[in-house]
Amino acid sequence: MTDSAGFPPMHAVELRSVSRHFGPVKAVDAVDLAVAPGEFFAMLGPSGSGKTTCLRLIAGFEQPTAGDVFLFGASLRDVPPYRRDVNTVFQDYALFPHMSVLDNVAYGLMVKGIGRAERHRAAGEALELVALPGYGARRPAQLSGGQRQRVALARALVNRPKVLLLDEPLGALDLKLREQMQEELKLLQKALGITFVFVTHDQGEALSMADRVAVFNDGRIAQVGTPAEVYARPRTRFVADFVGSSNVLPPAFCRLFGRNGWASLRPEALTFAAPATGPSHAVAGTLVTENYLGAMRRLAVEAQGQRLHALVPASAPVPAAGAAVTLHFSAADLHPLDDDRVSPAGEGAR
Numbered sequence: 594m595t596d597s598a599g600f601p602p603m604h605a606v607e608l609r610s611v612s613r614h615f616g617p618v619k620a621v622d623a624v625d626l627a628v629a630p631g632e633f634f635a636m637l638g639p640s641g642s643g644k645t646t647c648l649r650l651i652a653g654f655e656q657p658t659a660g661d662v663f664l665f666g667a668s669l670r671d672v673p674p675y676r677r678d679v680n681t682v683f684q685d686y687a688l689f690p691h692m693s694v695l696d697n698v699a700y701g702l703m704v705k706g707i708g709r710a711e712r713h714r715a716a717g718e719a720l721e722l723v724a725l726p727g728y729g730a731r732r733p734a735q736l737s738g739g740q741r742q743r744v745a746l747a748r749a750l751v752n753r754p755k756v757l758l759l760d761e762p763l764g765a766l767d768l769k770l771r772e773q774m775q776e777e778l779k780l781l782q783k784a785l786g787i788t789f790v791f792v793t794h795d796q797g798e799a800l801s802m803a804d805r806v807a808v809f810n811d812g813r814i815a816q817v818g819t820p821a822e823v824y825a826r827p828r829t830r831f832v833a834d835f836v837g838s839s840n841v842l843p844p845a846f847c848r849l850f851g852r853n854g855w856a857s858l859r860p861e862a863l864t865f866a867a868p869a870t871g872p873s874h875a876v877a878g879t880l881v882t883e884n885y886l887g888a889m890r891r892l893a894v895e896a897q898g899q900r901l902h903a904l905v906p907a908s909a910p911v912p913a914a915g916a917a918v919t920l921h922f923s924a925a926d927l928h929p930l931d932d933d934r935v936s937p938a939g940e941g942a943r
């Protein structure tokens with residue numbers, strides 16, 4: 594590895610103006626990104642937005658067509674994947690079916706030429722780390738999906754990489770197991786202090802696990818921030834819509850409430866009762882439909898030519914579809930969007 598041009602090694606991972614184009618497809622386009630050491634960093638975005646390509650650029654499975662990737666301040670240009678201090682956990686786990694769990698976990702150490710006894714000891718430790726002690730003799734086919742996912746994690750951790758790259762590792766798990774693994778992954782990451790860069794298209798997963806989130810759209814980063822920042826203060830229509838299904842309101846609607854330009858309004862900010870404090874607005878409309886979601890109900894209300902969605906507690910009395918309703922919201926919850934950065938179709942973030 595070579596030293597970067599005089600920059601201190603303050604970031605675990607850094608992308609400087611990195612692009613990866615495949616012919617006319619700009620999979621990753623002039624992306625700047627800095628991940629702090631020990632951070633749990635999520636790359637969130639819809640299918641095809643460039644997340645996986647970004648991860649592959651860090652891992653070294655792809656080369657940038659422009660720009661540079663750095664690991665702890667050192668350029669990764671011309672550094673092959675196996676010499677990068679990173680490991681990747683893939684969605685499909687990529688375990689070897691003919692090998693025992695222990696040998697799967699020990700595989701990376703075998704490739705490095707570490708002796709059998711030592712690599713089995715380290716693999717056993719890694720299996721303990723992911724709460725699978727005693728599973729070493731099994732084959733992957735004899736494990737549940739969640740257990741296989743843990744083995745894949747143990748295999749990535751056994752090398753003690755400085756950075757762990759995770760590409761939708763929980764994608765194949767059912768909801769309950771997914772939520773359990775989300776908690777465990779986060780605890781493990783904090784305990785080990787390893788930098789995690791996690792790819793997901795699930796905004797709930799990104800918001801609940803990450804220290805910071807980069808929202809990808811069309812090969813570019815639309816916004817980077819803490820989960821609370823990207824959720825509560827989205828910069829663009831795309832981010833507002835993608836992270837938490839906000840009401841994205843056009844200027845004509847916002848003008849009625851004293852705002853110019855586009856704005857977002859979170860569904861949970863719309864209530865039947867006026868807020869107790871601060872300036873607020875009321876909007877009259879017609880209830881179109883309601884969906885029961887367990888703890889909450891999602892209402893669709895037609896008001897001022899706009900379809901508004903509101904999330905109210907399931908226990909709240911809701912009138913029948915077709916009824917006239919009045920919804921209230923705090924003036925402060927009408928969040929202005931940086932509409933200069935958005936294309937007319939509401940998709941771009943450039």
Ligand SMILES: Nc1ncnc2c1ncn2[C@@H]1O[C@H](COP(=O)(O)OP(=O)(O)OP(=O)(O)O)[C@@H](O)[C@H]1O
Nearest residue numbers: 615618620638639640641642643644645646647794
């Ligand atoms: N090897 C390749 N050749 C041509 N195009 C590619 C190649 N790899 C990726 N792409 C394109 O680059 C874009 C970004 O793909 P990428 O896999 O990075 O997206 P993603 O956000 O990870 O999507 P997903 O969530 O579906 O995995 C897509 O349009 C994809 O078709």
